[in-house]
Amino acid sequence: MRILLVITLLLGGSMMLSGCSGPSLKHYENSEPTMDLQEYFTGPIKAWGLVQNRKGEVVRRFDVVMNGTWDGDTGTLEETFAYYDGETQDRTWTIKRLAPGKYEGTAADILGKADGQVNGSAMRWAYQMDLPVGDTSYKITFDDWMFRMNDGILINRSYLKKFGFTVGELTLFMQKQDG
Secondary structure (H helix, E strand, O other): OHHHHHHHHHHHHHHHHHHOOOOOHHHHOOOOOOOOHHHHOOEEEEEEEEEEEOOOOEEEEEEEEEEEEEEOOEEEEEEEEEEOOOOEEEEEEEEEEEEOOEEEEEOOOEEEEEEEEEEOOEEEEEEEEEEEEOOEEEEEEEEEEEEEOOOOEEEEEEEEEEOOEEEEEEEEEEEEOOO
């Protein structure tokens, strides 16, 4: 009887964990409009975002102006953040296409390299950074999911994780600009 109980608990626990593993990029394989990273992140982009804490409360809002350029398989994405509390921040990404649907990126405030994968209309971008909060900083893992929409819109949902637990979420709406 105890063996049956242990097996039931183990199977139930593994099913719960596999249910929490999140979506797969394969799910978006045939979705439209197709995400073409180099095409989308070329030229000016305007974006609006917010950060929510683990309770779902909005703790920051911001606007972003971006501009992307590419030289072959290497791109540069310049970002200027303007937070509604008056703080500003600049970040410059260097993005390299490694293979079809595979990318890596670096930026001064990113720890190591970001890993990017594209499939259909979706992209997953994963990286770590030391995120300053007040007088301290926390090593946070970002799990970004970007979805290409019609009319030059891209929606980015980012899950901020510490020790595997989601401690916040970031939502960003981007729109390609003419020019």
